[in-house]
Amino acid sequence: MKTSxxxxxxxxxxxxxxxxxxxxxxxxxxxxxxDVGETAAKVNLINxxxxxxxxxxxxxxxxxxxxxxxxxxxxxxxxxxxxxxxxEIKSASGEATLGSTSAQLDGFGYYSFLLVGQNxxxxxxTVSDAAVAPASGKARIRFVNAVTNSGAMALTxxxxxxxxxxxxxxxxxxxxxxxxxxxxxxxxxSTSTSFTTNLEAGKIYVIYAKGLVxxxxxxxxxxxxxxx
Numbered sequence: 001m002k003t004s005x006x007x008x009x010x011x012x013x014x015x016x017x018x019x020x021x022x023x024x025x026x027x028x029x030x031x032x033x034x035d036v037g038e039t040a041a042k043v044n045l046i047n048x049x050x051x052x053x054x055x056x057x058x059x060x061x062x063x064x065x066x067x068x069x070x071x072x073x074x075x076x077x078x079x080x081x082x083x084x085x086x087x088e089i090k091s092a093s094g095e096a097t098l099g100s101t102s103a104q105l106d107g108f109g110y111y112s113f114l115l116v117g118q119n120x121x122x123x124x125x126t127v128s129d130a131a132v133a134p135a136s137g138k139a140r141i142r143f144v145n146a147v148t149n150s151g152a153m154a155l156t157x158x159x160x161x162x163x164x165x166x167x168x169x170x171x172x173x174x175x176x177x178x179x180x181x182x183x184x185x186x187x188x189x190s191t192s193t194s195f196t197t198n199l200e201a202g203k204i205y206v207i208y209a210k211g212l213v214x215x216x217x218x219x220x221x222x223x224x225x226x227x228x
Contacts, residue, residue: 036079036080036081037081037082039082039107039108040079040080040081040082040107040108041079041080041081041082041105041106041107041108041109041110041111042077042078042079042080042108042109042110042111042228043057043059043064043065043077043078043079043080043087043105043111043112043113044057044074044075044076044077044078044110044111044112044113044206044226044228045057045064045065045069045074045075045089045112045113045115046069046073046074046075046112046113046114046115046206046208046224046226047069047070047071047072047073047074047114047115048071048072048114048115048116048144048146048208048210048224049071049098049115049116049117049118049119049122049146050071050118050148050210050211050212050215050218050219051071051118051119052071052091052098052115052117052118052119052122053070053091053092054068054069054070054091054092055068055069055089055090055091055092055098055115056068056069056089056090056091056092056094057069057075057087057088057089057113058087058088058089058090058094059080059081059085059086059087059088059105060081060085060086061086061088062080063094064078064080065078066078068092071210071218072210072218072222072224073224074112074224074226077110077228080105081105082105082106082107083104083105084102084103084104084105085102085103085104085105086100086101086102087100087101087102087103087113087124087126088100089113089115089124098115098122099115099122099123099124100124101113101124101126103126103128106131107131108131109128109129109130109131110128110129110131110204110228111126111127111128111129112126112127112128112206112226113125113126113127114126114127114144114146114206114208116146116148116168116169117148118148123169125144125146125169125171127142127144127171127206129142129174129204133202134176134201134202134203134204135176136201137178137179137201138176138177138178138179138201138202139176139177139178139179139199139200139201139202139203139204139205140174140175140176140177140203140204140205141161141174141175141176141177141199141204141205141206141207142171142172142173142174142175142205142206142207143155143163143166143171143172143207143208143209144166144170144171144172144206144207144208144209145166145167145168145169145170145208145209146168146169146208146209146210147168147188147209147210147211147212147213147221148168148212149212149213149214150168150188150209150213150221151167151188151189152164152165152166152167152170153166153167153186153187153188153209154166154186154187155172155184155185155186155207155209156184156185156186157182157183157184157185158183160177160178160182161175161177161182161184163175177199179199179200179201179202180198180199181196181197181198181199182196182197182198182199183195183196184196184197184207184223184225186209186221186223188209188213188221189213191213191214191221192221193209193220193221193222193223194223195222195223195225197225199227200227203227203228204227204228205225205226205227205228206225206226206227207223207224207225208223208224208225208226209221209222209223210222210223210224
């Protein structure tokens, strides 16, 4: 009986140590920003704020965009864990949180987080797209209005693209277009701008209006394009 009890105690001790080791391994894996698994979600930071300064994207406290992203630029897509995640956009130093939101990130999905507004009222606009690729020979686009002082804006290109009525912080429905070169047009009131870009087959794009109506120089009303 004593021998059996001793064996049981030893078995229990080894089982506890084994479980503790697995828990620690799981924790370490979760904290390894490069170990996101084969079904990782892809996240992208777009800085569309005229005066917030360079920024970085964090998901559940883990830096996902290793380089600073300045106004009018995007980070490109980086992998992250799936599930309901806290998303923060912070200053280049990581000390100031410029915006925060929560997002359900699904495996193989593409997600862009736009920093919008001005320093007094910064916010995040989330653009998500399904993991399903566009149809053969097509590209998929969404239009975002990130112009703080604009009215409803449209994105047009001849008869091929006609997205209308997108207010500040608004995101259009996704539209599939034939791959090719487009002259994209947008306007707010009497202020308009155009941009020529090539939309490649199989890719997903966020096209966003940025800057300020009536501004000049770096903050002039313009269009930006970010693709996967």
